[in-house]
Amino acid sequence: MSAQQLMRPSAPRRWYADPARLALLALLVSAALCFLLPLYVMSLTSFKSMEEIRNTSLFALPPQLSFAAWQAAWSSACTGVACEGISAGFWNSVLIVIPSTLIAVGLGALNGYALAFWRLRGAGSLFAVLMIGAFLPIQVMMLPLVRLLAPLHLVGTLTGIIIVHVIFSMPVMTLIFRNYYAALPRELFLAARLDGAGFLYAFLRLMLPMSLPMLAVAAIMQATGVWNDYLLGLVFAGREHLPMTVQLNNLVNTTTGTREYNVDMAATLLTALVPLLIYALAGRWFVRGIAAGSLKA
Amino acid sequence: MTALTVEQLSVQLGGRRVIDQLDLQVESGEFLVLLGASGCGKSTLLHTVAGLQAPHSGRVLIDGVDRTWSDPGERNVGMVFQSYALYPTLSVEGNLGFGLRARGVARREVRERVLRVAQLLQLDALLERKPAQLSGGQRQRVAIGRALVREAGLLLLDEPLSNLDAGLRATLRRELKLLHQRLGATMIHVTHDQVEALTLATRLAVMQEGRIRQLGTPEEVYRRPANRFVAGFIGSPAMNFIEGSIARVGASLQFCATGLRIDLPAQLFNAAPPLDGESLVLGLRPEHIRFATAPGVSSAQIAHSGQDAHIGAGKVSLIEPLGSHEVLWLELECGTVAALNHQGQRYNRGELVKLAVDAAAVSLFDATSGERC
Amino acid sequence: MNTRRIDRGLRRAHLALVPMALVALVCYLGATLWSLRISLSSSRSFPVSDFVGLAQYRRLFSNERWLHSLGNLATYGLLFVAACLVIGWLLAILIEREVRIGGALRLVFLYPYAMSFVATGLVWQWMLNPGLGIQEAVRRWGFSEFRFDWLVDQDHALYTIVIATVWQASGLVMTILLAGMRGIDADIWRAARIDAVPAWRLHLWVIAPMLAAPFATATLLLLTGVAKLYDAVVAMTQGGPGTASEVPTKFIMDHLFGRANIALASAGAAVLVLSALIVMMPLFYARARSNRRNA
Structure with missing residues (x-):
């Protein structure tokens, strides 16, 4: 009404x-x-x-x-030393976004399920730490993470940047699934337990199929979030895997000589295109994601 | 054969003792109803039997095997939840077979057993439907079927009728009773609705604060309540309580209260009859109060009809018509009592009505302990 | 005490939470504590484990650029949060009143939120370009004296970041408040009609107080954005002109990776975290209280 x-x-x-x-x-x-x-x-x-x-x-x-500016932005504009446009950045971002989204959403659903249905000692405090962490600037944890990942040879690798994305998206992914599962009737879970379903069986056969809409919402949130990330890509992705946003910023802000605003804007549009397309196609789900992410902790 | 034995069971929730050293035996084929107000521990008892709640101490034996610490999936019990808890993403067939598949039963056998139960419950035409496409009654049958498919020896029903509107509730209540008669399965049914309890149970346990206050057939529990709590809990309108004392008149005993004397038949008492002058509480069901002015029954007739006893006149203070009968609230010298008027005789507010009671049907309770005398 | 477990699945559940436990304890708690420890040492490029007390904090608070960054963040935060809340709220009211057209326009107000801070910063950098942007366009229309060169103006550069990020985030506030309004009992609107309360009065005195929880949520999210503000500054002004739009996160990043002074950077991070917690705690508390009341 x-x-x-x-x-x-x-x-x-x-x-x-x-x-x-x-x-x-x-x-x-x-x-x-x-x-x-x-x-x-x-x-x-x-x-x-x-x-x-x-x-x-x-x-x-x-x-x-x-269309000259678009062409230049895609394949010949200089992003620092190299002058190959931001197409490489585009593919890097694709390679980063897909696994980061799949892993983060899957882990979030698993965490949310375990937190909502299984009464585990200490899980509440862990979740509280996670939630507070979500509100802190990433810079605080930046250096320790670099020091932690460096000996594992993960800084500057695709695996490294994916792990870092999973780490920093875990609070919100866990939160939305925990809230989603907590809103389901607990009797459903108890019925599955009586039916003899174990931890994973109940999760995979029952809870996961029931949370399909939330999976879509979370995937959209996570994919746009990772695509739009700049800071983590800058620090953890390494020269080989710089995501599109970092390449874009390099293209616009570090070019020497006359600035080509048309190329800048074409590159910006190209970078914004993926999240804008997601938004145009799934705006309603995007809105649901905001509602879910801003729910009470 | 004993389907379930609960021994000295205690359960604590958040430091509070919800069930206190409870003993219970359920025989195979029984329909036991656990009746009590919310928070009395009846659902907790059910959950503990199912293995969804860990006990603090005591034992739970199912079919003679100690299952106190078994995983819920191992106990071979079925449960019907208040919300039915049907898996919304699975079809009726998927719901019925879920438990078997989770246990790794071969696909063909799952299919056969699901079909057998579906036929038994007349669900065979609905196997492809999702729970959202079912009516309330069909959902209940699927929930029961889910337990039957696993050939669970014990069926636990956790207020399965309480979320329904009155009409559907009555229908499903009947269906449930028919099903029990047909299957002969052991069922334990939890409810706070006394009509449900009285109509369904072969045996009824009334619970309060984690204890069973009376266990017996519905008739026993209704006619001879073991204590004041049970007496007051069952029956609508509730039993009238009148405080008074005992007087010995020759060989017989008399209950005396302000403006009221009732001769008590000797067979009324459980054990030793009370002493002269002892304070007691008289329990009187509304349907056992008769109106002396009823047409065709003269007051003289009542006075001489065996055990009926006059209790004086009461002033009508409130009339609640209920269609088939009405409830009259009457002011007596010893307090307000409710009485049922089935006779179609009209009374008016303020009218004085002569009353009599069936002395053999009254209950007497100790004034301090509340136990039946 | 019972050591026996009724749920065998419980063991698997514990196992499943190991990744979360690692992230919470190592990556969040551990990393923050480690940063704190480093801030008490004399580390430069590499962490050393000596102890110099609060020396880094003293250096930090005698550093002009840091003090300026903190001041900038406070100004920015105040303007950004206030503007987002007011604009988002007005948009929500307009959309709630004009459902047919508002519903369609709703997605228009939220699309900037789908864009990255980098893209946002770059678009506005271009629009606010004094030579070719809005200033020049307006001058071409005949207002030759028109000035809008905040981007290159020491005193106003910070406001351009406010403009860009408010454009990006107001839609978020609008969305959260609209969801809140939808949750309000329809009888309230009916009662207001019967009492002939004007719409603005209803919104200001009845609806807005009922939206306390969504307002707190939105503010919390915006404040998180304030504390994390970095990408937009880097893309739009690189902290300039001069240090006009420097922010603490940029100070920390520069000292971590550019100037190799990790102890000073960690001290800055600790101060930032502490300020963030101090500002957000009351909101956390208020929100938790109102949630409990509604539960």
Whole structure:
């Protein structure tokens, strides 16, 4: 039931006949336009040539569509020493995101299941430590983690960056699954125990299939989160596996000579494309993820 | 044969003793109902028998085998939960076979046993459905079937009717009783609903604060409640209690309260009859109070009909019509009592009504201990 | 005491929680304590285990750049949280009132939240570019005196980061508050209609207090973002011009990896953690209390 329906149930006037509503609508629409402006500007700029950028307004449509900047951003712009565009970064990010998401979501579900249904001594305190840790800046744990992973030869490797992503996403992944499972009737779990199902059998055959929607929500959260990460990639991924965000920042902020804003914006759009696509296709699930992640701890 | 033996069982929850040195034996084929208010430990007892709750001390024997510390899956008990706890992602067939598959029973055998139980419970047409597509009654049958498929010797039912609306509850209650008669399985049923308890049980255990206060057939428990708690817990409207004392009049005993004297038949007492002057509480079921002014029954008739005894006149203070009968609340000198009026005779508020009781049907309780005399 | 276990599965459950236990105890608790220990040593490039007391903290608080970073973070945090809450709240109210159009626009306000801080910083860096960005565009429209060069202005650079991140995160607040509003009993809206309470009054005095828990949640998430602020600064201003938009996390990172002074960096990290906990604890407490009340 919406507030609006409740406020005006009887023969509502048409929206254009009500000045107060008209004002509200105008406000809402202009706010939306403001929010869309950066995306609009970014797209326009990426299709202009540098010549056109200098000669036309920021908000003006390009006289002719040019894909040169996109091409350059993808395959020939300089990201530091190398000038191969950010395509390598794209593939690095893909390689990082897929295992980080699968492992983190799987572990989160397992932790959540164990915490919600199995009364384990000390598990509550462990979870509390995890939850407090989630609110602390990563920089505090950065150096010790480097020192911990270095002797295992994991710093600067794909495995290393994946492990680090799993570590730092564990609090929120565990939280959302713990809350999800805790909201299920406990009798369901007891019935499975009486049916002779063990720890893993009940998890794999019963709880996991029941949490399919949450698995999707968590996967979307985790995939966008890992894709958008900059700091961990910068420190742990190593030169070989720098994710797209780090390459993008290098491309824009460390180029020598004249800056090519059209290439910058094309590269930015390319980097933002994956999360934006996920968002466009699964916005509703994305919203559910926010609700789940912000639930009470 | 004994299906379940509980010996000196104590269970603690959060430092509180929820079940206190409880003993119980359930014979094969019985329908035992555990009745009590919420928090009396009846569900905890059930969970402990199932192995879902660890006891503090004592033993649980199922089919003669000590199962106190067995894994719930090993005990060969089935359980029907309040919410039925059907696995929502699995079909009816998947639900019925889950326990067998978890134990690694061969696929063909699972299929055969599921089909057999499905036929028994008339679920064979619904095997492909998901729980969400079933009616309340069908869900209950699946929940029971899940226990039957495993050929569980003991069926535990944890308030399986309490989440339903009144109409469906009555239907499923009947269905449950028929099922028990047909299967002859041993069932232990937990409820806080006395109608459910009285109608279903072959034996009834009334629980309070972790103890069984009375164990017997529903008729025994209703007619001869062992103590004041049981007496007050069962029956609606509740039993009337009148405080008074005993007076010896010649060879017979009389119960005396303000404005009230009742001659007590000797066979009323369990053991030794009470002493002269001892304080007692008289328990009187509303249906055992008769109206002397009822049509066709003159007061003289009542006075001479054997064990009926006048208890004086009461003023009608409240009338609760219930369709088939009505409950009259009457002010007596010794307090307010409820009585049932089945006769269709109309009374008005404020009217004085002459009353009589069936003295053989009264209960007497010790004033301090509350135990039946 | 009972040593016998009723649940055999319990052993497997314990086993399954080993990864979580390792992460919580080693990577979170252990790492934080280790950082604390290092902050009490004289370590430079490599950790050494001597003990110099609070010397690093004294150095830290006589370091201009650190003090400036802390001040920046406080200003930024205040502006960012306030702006996000106000904008997010207004958007939520508008959307709740104009369901048909608002529902469609809801996703427009949240899309920036799907973007990375780096991308966010770079877009706004471009839009706020004094030579070719908004300032120039407005001048082309004829307002030749128009000035909007905060990005390169010592006194205003920090605000550009506020603008960019508020754009990114207001949708989050809106989403959380909308979810909260949906949970409010529909009879409240009905009662307000019968009492003829104007909508703004209802929202301000009735609905907003009922949304205390979602507001606290949103604030907590925003504050976490404040403490972690790093990517956006690096992408947008690199802390400049000068040290105008330096933040503590950047100070820590620079001293960890660039300037090889890990003890000083760890001291900074410890101070940051402590401030974060001090600011967030009351919110944690308030939220836990209101959750318990609602339970």
